[in-house]
Amino acid sequence: MISERLKQISNFINDDHDVADIGSDHGLLLVLLSNRNFSHEVLGVENKIGPFSNLEKTVNKIAKNNFKCLLSDGLKDVKGNYKTIVIAGMGYSNLKNILNKDKNLKSREKFVIDCHTNQKEIRNLFYELGYKVEDEKVIFEDSIYYDVIKFEINNDNQTYNSLELKYGPLNIKRKDDIFIQRYNKQLYKVKNLCNSISNLERKKELELEIKELEEIIK
Ligand SMILES: C[S@@+](CC[C@H](N)C(=O)[O-])C[C@H]1O[C@@H](n2cnc3c(N)ncnc32)[C@H](O)[C@@H]1O
Numbered sequence: 706m707i708s709e710r711l712k713q714i715s716n717f718i719n720d721d722h723d724v725a726d727i728g729s730d731h732g733l734l735l736v737l738l739s740n741r742n743f744s745h746e747v748l749g750v751e752n753k754i755g756p757f758s759n760l761e762k763t764v765n766k767i768a769k770n771n772f773k774c775l776l777s778d779g780l781k782d783v784k785g786n787y788k789t790i791v792i793a794g795m796g797y798s799n800l801k802n803i804l805n806k807d808k809n810l811k812s813r814e815k816f817v818i819d820c821h822t823n824q825k826e827i828r829n830l831f832y833e834l835g836y837k838v839e840d841e842k843v844i845f846e847d848s849i850y851y852d853v854i855k856f857e858i859n860n861d862n863q864t865y866n867s868l869e870l871k872y873g874p875l876n877i878k879r880k881d882d883i884f885i886q887r888y889n890k891q892l893y894k895v896k897n898l899c900n901s902i903s904n905l906e907r908k909k910e911l912e913l914e915i916k917e918l919e920e921i922i923k
Pocket residue numbers: 727728729730731750751752753756777778779780792793794795799803819
């Protein structure tokens with residue numbers, strides 16, 4: 706069964722650009738795009754031979770001229786016509802490395818990102834590269850919360866405060882059930898921890914975190 710997380714990533718891909726999926730693994734996202742008859746170019750990229758051979762099999766099975774794959778590192782060989790870039794299932798430092806080495810960054814219009822950690826750093830990194838959050842959604846799957854974020858060029862010079870960078874400007878505004886559930890759980894954990902410790906300095910830090918979480922979910 707294809708995951709809700711991948712379905713959300715696919716939903717964030719518009720039908721108007723060539724798309725490159727960096728770190729495609731088995732190419733399941735490509736299958737979703739093929740199933741919806743995506744008509745632009747789709748490129749799956751893998752830098753390891755094992756996952757690449759799975760990706761190649763998937764692309765051969767899809768058997769459409771606009772679906773291709775590449776054994777390469779990050780965005781190194783991904784031409785400027787690929788204006789939508791997907792990077793999912795990687796850590797923050799790998800993501801940052803891939804972006805920093807992209808010679809065609811100026812041509813990229815949209816990024817769909819699903820990194821499992823460092824959400825504040827990710828939003829800040831894209832902000833500094835000239836992008837803003839176009840859409841975002843929290844997905845709960847296999848007992849893990851995933852942040853799927855879609856970035857677009859920041860034409861109107863949108864700025865963010867620290868809470869918006871950490872929790873997501875649209876998440877805070879919309880307060881979806883899954884978002885509220887996630888931080889209610891976190892609040893419960895932090896409160897329990899705060900009540901159980903005696904170190905005053907740590908207690909103060911936790912009290913600040915409680916205040917922040919209460920602010921976010923109210
Ligand atoms: C955990 S999998 C995620 C697969 C898929 N994107 C998903 O979200 O389900 C990460 C994949 O990224 C690939 N990868 C890691 N660094 C990469 C890089 N610099 N260039 C291309 N692929 C990379 C790995 O080989 C691995 O197959």
